[in-house]
Structures are given as C-alpha cells and as structure tokens.
Amino acid sequence: MPEIAEVARIVHFLRLxxxxxxxxxxxxxxxxxVFGKVGTTGAEVxxxxxxxxxxxRESISVMHFGMTGxxxxxxxxxxxxxxxxxxKAEDITQWPPKFWKFQFATEGTPGVEVAFTDSRRFGRVRLVxxxxxEIRKHSPLVENGPDPVVDLDRFTEEYLRGKMRARHVPIKAxxxxxxxxxxxxxxxxxxxxxxxxxxxxxxxxxFDESQIANLYKNIRYVCQTSVDELGDSDKFPEHWLFNYRWSKGAKGTAAKLPNGEKLAFITVGGRTSCYAPGLQKKTGRTVPGIKEEPLKTEAAPEAPKKSRKKSTSEFWEEGDPPAKKKKRTTSTKLEPNADKVKAEPAPDNDKLELGQRRSTRLRK
Structure with a gap:
C-alpha cells in the first residue's frame, strides 16, 4: 500500500x-x-x-491509492x-497505461498527459x-490524524504520549x-x-517516558527521511530494516542485518511484522497469540552427503529419462498394496466404456 513517502512522490510530480x-x-x-463506492461515477469525474x-487552491478530486493505485x-x-x-518494455511505453481509471491532457506545448491506474481496484476517487x-476540513481527510512531516504543530511528543496512554492496543496497531x-x-x-x-x-x-520520547523522535526521522528521498528506497540509509525485510522465505537469504541482528516475522490477527528480536525486546506485556516465523539463516557449509536418488528434474537436466522413477507422494498413509499397483495407461476401449457409463447415468 502506498504510504507517506509514496504519496509525497506523487505530489512532487503533480506539482512539477x-x-x-x-x-x-x-x-x-x-x-x-473506484468511483461508485464513494458516491460518484466516471462520467462525473x-x-x-x-x-x-x-x-x-482548487480541488477537483481526492485520490486514495489503496493497494495498487x-x-x-x-x-x-x-x-x-x-x-x-x-x-515489459512495451507495457512501460503503452499509453494510456494498463488498468487506467481516468486520464487527462493539458493545453500548451508540450502538453502533459496524466493517468490514474489501479489494477486491484481497492483505490477510491471522489469529488470534494x-x-x-480547505480540503483537510472535509471528509475523508478530516477523519485522519496529523501528518508527522507537515503537521508539526499538531503532531508533538505530547500528542503521541496522550494517545499512547489513552489506549490499550499493541503499539504497531x-x-x-x-x-x-x-x-x-x-x-x-x-x-x-x-x-x-x-x-x-x-x-x-x-512504555515509559524515555521510550515514548524515543519513539516520537524515530517516527519523525523515518517519515521525514523517506519523504525527503521521495520514497526512493535506493537512497534509504544502509542500516535501515527496509533494505532487508523483503527476503522472507527466499532461498539462500540471510536472516541478519549488517549489525549481526537476526530478523524474524511475527503474526498477530493476520497482520505480519518484521523485527529484530534480539534488539526489540519486551519491556512490558504483549498481545497474546503471537506466532513467530523466523527467517531462514545463512546456509552453512554442508558436510558430505551419502549418495541419493536424483529428482525427476535432475534426470531431465542431464538428459537421462526418468521412466523408471516412482512418483513420490506427500501422503503418510497408503492404501494396502498401493506400492504394487502399476501406473499403466488405460486402453482406449476402457476409456470409451467409462464414458458410456457416465453418459448413461446423466441421461437417467
């Protein structure tokens, strides 16, 4: 989902x-x-x-990007x-782009052509x-909290402390x-x-007072830095978790940050968080039912293994047909004498007879 840095990036290009x-x-x-669920139509837009x-100073539409807008x-x-x-190269140059919902072109030379796209259609475009x-005084923006980069008069350490003391939910939530x-x-x-x-x-x-102060400082730091870089992750600091969090489950990936801290994923209520358990330790109660899913560790040098049977794919790669190989099954329970049954193709007349029986049952 587009977050504060992605929105800043789009605003930058539109202003430019x-x-x-x-x-x-x-x-x-x-x-x-995209239009109908917020009370408008494509024709009205x-x-x-x-x-x-x-x-x-002139507002025409408010865009909520959703997952893929x-x-x-x-x-x-x-x-x-x-x-x-x-x-694909042709998709990059295609205009209007795939999954466009509205588009417009400006006057002048050269004119500018703009399109809003949304492949999964979770985005919303409404007229205000x-x-x-004055747009932030109207729905849907009036319901939102302060922007941690723009609204420094509202988003203060005191504001954050008050919200944290008034609720009893996980800090991530x-x-x-x-x-x-x-x-x-x-x-x-x-x-x-x-x-x-x-x-x-x-x-x-x-959390105690020092932890709240530290959290406020880092909300400002992460949000301001990502906005300053217009969400370009290639320019994010090397020590950021962002650079390493996307390797969950990837074969051969390291489950460590450059500082040696191991990473893990935890899931609560269907939402997954990436964190460093050795660094982000509990200092108070946590929500029950946490499911931890450690990342794969770096592969250590393997000891010599005994000879094993090759997989089907390995046979094909070497040009050796796997005709005599048995199909493996993940089932732990086999039918009696299942290993003695030969997997032979049925004769054509058997197939025909089976089709006739099925046809007869359908007619009945």
Missing part, C-alpha cells in the same frame, strides 16, 4: 508537471469500485476535470526502478467541492491507525519500531 495548467481533455471509465485549471505521467517514471523492472487549501497518525503503513511502522528498539506487539500504554 500539472499545477497551473489548463486541462484540455479528460476521460474516465465507469468503475463501480470526467466532467469535473474538463476545462479546469489545476491550482493549489498510482498516478502516471506520460514520458516520466513516476514510480520506482523496481516497478519498471517487472514490466471546496477550495484546495496504534501506529497503523490513520485516525491517530496519517501516512504510516506496514513498512514505515516496522522501520520506526526497529529504529526505536521497541517490540511491535507490546501494549502502547506500557
């Missing part, structure tokens, strides 16, 4: 290429999820865009390097009738609550707690 320009043409599809000048500008790579590495500088703080999602929360050396599932009202 779109603000102050007149929209010459616009189109939108009638997606009942299209009509609201046409002929409008995009100014900071994004804004693309023709000729610009508004996403990240890894995003484009997974795409108010000046742009509190950080993810958009009504408490805006823009913190899964990886930002994990990074913040790793930097603050706090256990993600410890109850938020069981």
């Amino acid at each position: 290429h779109v603000v102050g320009k007149q929209i010459a043409s616009a189109s939108a599809i009638d997606d009942k999820n 299209e009509a609201a865009l046409k002929g409008k000048k995009q100014e900071v 994004w804004v693309h500008i023709k000729g610009e790579k508004t996403a990240y390097t890894n995003y484009y590495k997974k795409m 009738d108010c000046p742009g500088d 509190l950080l993810l609550d958009q009504a408490m703080i805006s823009g913190i999602g899964n990886w930002v929360a994990d990074e913040t707690l790793y930097q603050a050396k706090l256990h993600p599932e410890q109850y938020c009202d069981e």
